[in-house]
Amino acid sequence: MTKQMFRTVSSVLAMSVSVLAGQALAKSDITIAMQLEPPHLDPTSAAAQAIDSVVYTNVFEGLTRFMGDGSVVPGLAEMWEISDDGTVYTFTLRDGVTFHDGTTMDAEDVKFSLDRATAEDSANAQKALFAGIETVEVVDPLTVKVTLSEPNGSFLFNMAWGDAVIVAPESIDGIKTNPVGTGAFAFGEWVQGDSITLNRNPNYWGNEPALETATFKFISDPTAAFAAMMAEDVDAFDNFPAPENLPQFEADPRFKVLVGSTEGETILSTNNKQPPFDDIRVRQALAHAIDRQAIIDGAMFGYGTPIGSHFAPHNPAYVDLTGNSAYDLEKAKALLAEAGFADGFETTLHLPPPSYARRGGEIIAAQLAEIGITAEIINVEWAQWLESVFNGKDFGLTIVSHTEPMDIGIYARPEYYFQYESTDFQTLMATLNSTTAPEERAKILGEAQRLIANDYVNGYLFQLAKLGVAKAGVQGLWENAPTAAIDLTAISWNE
Amino acid sequence: MLRYALKRLLSLILSLAVASVVIFAVIEIAPGDPASFMLGVNAQADTLAALRAELGLDVSKVQRYFNWVSGMLVGDFGTSYTYRTPVSQMIADRLWVSLPLALYALTLSTLIAFPAGIYAAARRGKPGDLAVMGATQLGVAVPNFWFAMMLVLIFAINLRWFNAGGFSGWDTGILAGLHSLTLPAIALALPQAAILARVMRSALLDILGEDFMRTARAKGLNPRQALWRHGVRNALIPVLTIIGLQFSFLLAGSIIIEQVFYLPGLGRLVFQAISARDLIVVESVVMLLVFAVITVNFLVDLAYAAVDPRLRSRT
Numbered sequence: 002m003t004k005q006m007f008r009t010v011s012s013v014l015a016m017s018v019s020v021l022a023g024q025a026l027a028k029s030d031i032t033i034a035m036q037l038e039p040p041h042l043d044p045t046s047a048a049a050q051a052i053d054s055v056v057y058t059n060v061f062e063g064l065t066r067f068m069g070d071g072s073v074v075p076g077l078a079e080m081w082e083i084s085d086d087g088t089v090y091t092f093t094l095r096d097g098v099t100f101h102d103g104t105t106m107d108a109e110d111v112k113f114s115l116d117r118a119t120a121e122d123s124a125n126a127q128k129a130l131f132a133g134i135e136t137v138e139v140v141d142p143l144t145v146k147v148t149l150s151e152p153n154g155s156f157l158f159n160m161a162w163g164d165a166v167i168v169a170p171e172s173i174d175g176i177k178t179n180p181v182g183t184g185a186f187a188f189g190e191w192v193q194g195d196s197i198t199l200n201r202n203p204n205y206w207g208n209e210p211a212l213e214t215a216t217f218k219f220i221s222d223p224t225a226a227f228a229a230m231m232a233e234d235v236d237a238f239d240n241f242p243a244p245e246n247l248p249q250f251e252a253d254p255r256f257k258v259l260v261g262s263t264e265g266e267t268i269l270s271t272n273n274k275q276p277p278f279d280d281i282r283v284r285q286a287l288a289h290a291i292d293r294q295a296i297i298d299g300a301m302f303g304y305g306t307p308i309g310s311h312f313a314p315h316n317p318a319y320v321d322l323t324g325n326s327a328y329d330l331e332k333a334k335a336l337l338a339e340a341g342f343a344d345g346f347e348t349t350l351h352l353p354p355p356s357y358a359r360r361g362g363e364i365i366a367a368q369l370a371e372i373g374i375t376a377e378i379i380n381v382e383w384a385q386w387l388e389s390v391f392n393g394k395d396f397g398l399t400i401v402s403h404t405e406p407m408d409i410g411i412y413a414r415p416e417y418y419f420q421y422e423s424t425d426f427q428t429l430m431a432t433l434n435s436t437t438a439p440e441e442r443a444k445i446l447g448e449a450q451r452l453i454a455n456d457y458v459n460g461y462l463f464q465l466a467k468l469g470v471a472k473a474g475v476q477g478l479w480e481n482a483p484t485a486a487i488d489l490t491a492i493s494w495n496e
Numbered sequence: 497m498l499r500y501a502l503k504r505l506l507s508l509i510l511s512l513a514v515a516s517v518v519i520f521a522v523i524e525i526a527p528g529d530p531a532s533f534m535l536g537v538n539a540q541a542d543t544l545a546a547l548r549a550e551l552g553l554d555v556s557k558v559q560r561y562f563n564w565v566s567g568m569l570v571g572d573f574g575t576s577y578t579y580r581t582p583v584s585q586m587i588a589d590r591l592w593v594s595l596p597l598a599l600y601a602l603t604l605s606t607l608i609a610f611p612a613g614i615y616a617a618a619r620r621g622k623p624g625d626l627a628v629m630g631a632t633q634l635g636v637a638v639p640n641f642w643f644a645m646m647l648v649l650i651f652a653i654n655l656r657w658f659n660a661g662g663f664s665g666w667d668t669g670i671l672a673g674l675h676s677l678t679l680p681a682i683a684l685a686l687p688q689a690a691i692l693a694r695v696m697r698s699a700l701l702d703i704l705g706e707d708f709m710r711t712a713r714a715k716g717l718n719p720r721q722a723l724w725r726h727g728v729r730n731a732l733i734p735v736l737t738i739i740g741l742q743f744s745f746l747l748a749g750s751i752i753i754e755q756v757f758y759l760p761g762l763g764r765l766v767f768q769a770i771s772a773r774d775l776i777v778v779e780s781v782v783m784l785l786v787f788a789v790i791t792v793n794f795l796v797d798l799a800y801a802a803v804d805p806r807l808r809s810r811t
Contacts, residue, residue: 041579
């Protein structure tokens with residue numbers, strides 16, 4: 002009897018020792034929460050950022066890729082040569098790369114992927130990235146030659162987007178629910194409405210990641226997000242939806258807060274064709290009536306960097322133009338009077354769902370009231386915003402964060418929803434596209450920023466911050482978001 | 497009886513047909529194009545057209561309506577625009593969360609409401625009754641998402657007895673599944689229990705004044721025996737009606753609770769589908785819920801008629 006009991010006790014002890022030993026080993030799984038669930042998992046046929054968050058660099062890779070600091074480095078292309086006239090790119094692919102289903106990744110797959118994106122019936126949401134591609138030729142299994150109709154200084158940058166990842170003809174049919182890529186993680190399981198699991202790819206060509214499995218959980222409600230972090234149900238929250246809760250996480254030694262920058266220029270978008278906004282004096286008056294810091298403090302609880310043009314402050318080519326539209330009520334009133342609106346006027350302010358727009362909109366409406374402008378707030382859903390504001394151009398003002406990287410080129414499109422038409426700017430963009438030397442490009446980008454700031458096209462508010470929350474032991478999360486991505490290859494536990 | 501049943505069946509079919517037209521019309525009128533929602537702000541016109549064709553959005557609305565209805569008649573609810581999986585499968589997956597959650601909440605609410613209502617009725621006007629009535633007043637007044645947040649704060653964040661949300665899935669075991677549904681079920685059940693307890697109490701009080709109760713007492717039963725043998729049984733009729741209504745409410749109306757606890761249920765599916773303009777999903781789920789409610793009503797009608805012959809002759 003006593004012997005039996007001793008054996009039981011000792012086996013229990015042994016078990017608990019082994020459990021402890023297991024805990025001493027670094028954790029190799031992680032649960033990361035994000036607000037929105039991807040509609041499907043094909044990054045080449047939808048605009049939803051949630052798709053990229055899950056699959057970018059984890060499941061799918063492109064010829065080039067973004068790093069966490071925004072730089073573009075070789076991806077599946079080991080190196081490349083650019084012809085002297087800048088129109089022919091010859092990519093040398095990495096040898097021995099296989100897709101998760103075992104098929105080889107070679108030049109045929111690259112041709113397939115690029116042809117698919119440029120095809121007439123292509124469903125690529127960023128088809129413009131591929132616009133200059135004339136032909137894609139397979140030279141040999143590891144060499145592919147891309148010919149452009151004209152030089153394009155941002156071609157390698159474009160190829161780093163999630164919309165330009167390399168897919169295989171063998172697995173393309175199931176890509177939306179069973180994505181097969183070349184990345185360090187293979188698709189595991191998708192419990193729709195709940196979570197997606199990725200597992201480490203044992204045959205990955207690059208460095209073996211520290212994680213074995215990763216689970217993405219979808220928590221859209223800000224209160225639920227807070228509870229899930231606090232209860233330690235999730236290990237990290239990719240972009241935490243409630244900035245007001247961040248001080249609480251900062252004060253708690255169990256967590257850390259990662260404040261970085263996104264590519265999102267948050268602007269008071271203005272309908273340049275709708276009177277009275279077709280008058281530059283009115284637009285300038287708007288710009289001077291806006292107190293950016295009050296909006297950042299009030300709507301974003303202090304997170305966000307003021308901007309004075311449509312350009313990300315972390316970009317080396319950034320020029321600080323916030324002084325151009327400094328908060329100055331007297332000047333704003335004088336400008337309005339000069340334009341013939343001494344008593345102000347009425348307009349509409351369409352606000353999409355994100356809190357930067359809804360909260361920011363309330364503050365802006367109050368600020369505009371100071372100079373006599375009555376902005377009627379209209380809350381809309383995204384689908385409605387797309388239909389009436391973006392496609393229908395039926396709006397006066399709206400607040401939106403333009404989250405695509407390096408998207409100043411939208412000002413060269415007169416049909417774009419804020420309807421800015423400037424031949425000077427269009428020429429500038431054409432020059433930029435045909436320029437490849439980095440310092441030359443920076444100079445042109447600086448001019449472009451000044452031009453739209455001086456034309457007061459839109460009210461430039463702030464660069465949207467990326468607010469990550471994680472358990473203290475999680476290492477390697479991207480602080481900034483040069484593109485929507487949760488790069489699992491860099492993540493490890495330090496406990 | 498057969499004629500009555502046929503009549504009811506005809507009205508059921510008519511109701512469903514009318515409902516399908518209304519649902520389709522209302523949802524299609526809402527502004528927003530599913531294709532442009534999916535492709536975002538940089539989509540080109542030809543890309544949008546290609547996607548619209550792929551989704552079958554390029555045919556007329558009338559034809560889309562008939563495609564949808566004729567599909568449903570053979571059990572094909574179509575394919576989700578965004579998820580690209582069959583809607584019937586999505587609904588089935590989500591029902592595995594929403595249905596058990598609704599049943600769990602209903603069980604809890606009944607288990608709380610019955611004793612509370614009977615206790616209060618038996619002690620009418622006494623402190624016990626007042627306490628129960630006060631508590632139910634509070635339960636009716638406080639919204640369930642607030643209850644939900646309080647439950648999370650206490651039992652998930654502070655005590656760590658439960659997860660703050662999420663659903664572990666039934667394949668991890670029935671107990672684990674029930675465990676992850678417990679807080680949401682309580683949050684859903686409490687306000688319903690409060691309503692049910694009040695109904696139970698007032699139904700009982702009505703019954704207690706009836707002649708047959710006096711007869712029961714006269715036969716020598718003490719008040720408690722009379723209450724249990726004759727009172728409770730008769731009070732069950734209105735109570736069961738309320739429970740039936742509550743069940744359809746719990747199944748369809750747990751959208752907010754599913755958001756707070758991020759549960760992959762039917763409510764959350766509808767919520768996501770509406771914002772993504774996944775019209776076919778919204779239409780099919782709403783239609784299914786209407787079908788469920790109308791069918792339940794049909795069965796209840798038949799049951800009433802079986803019990804009460806007066807209903808048969810009247811219609």
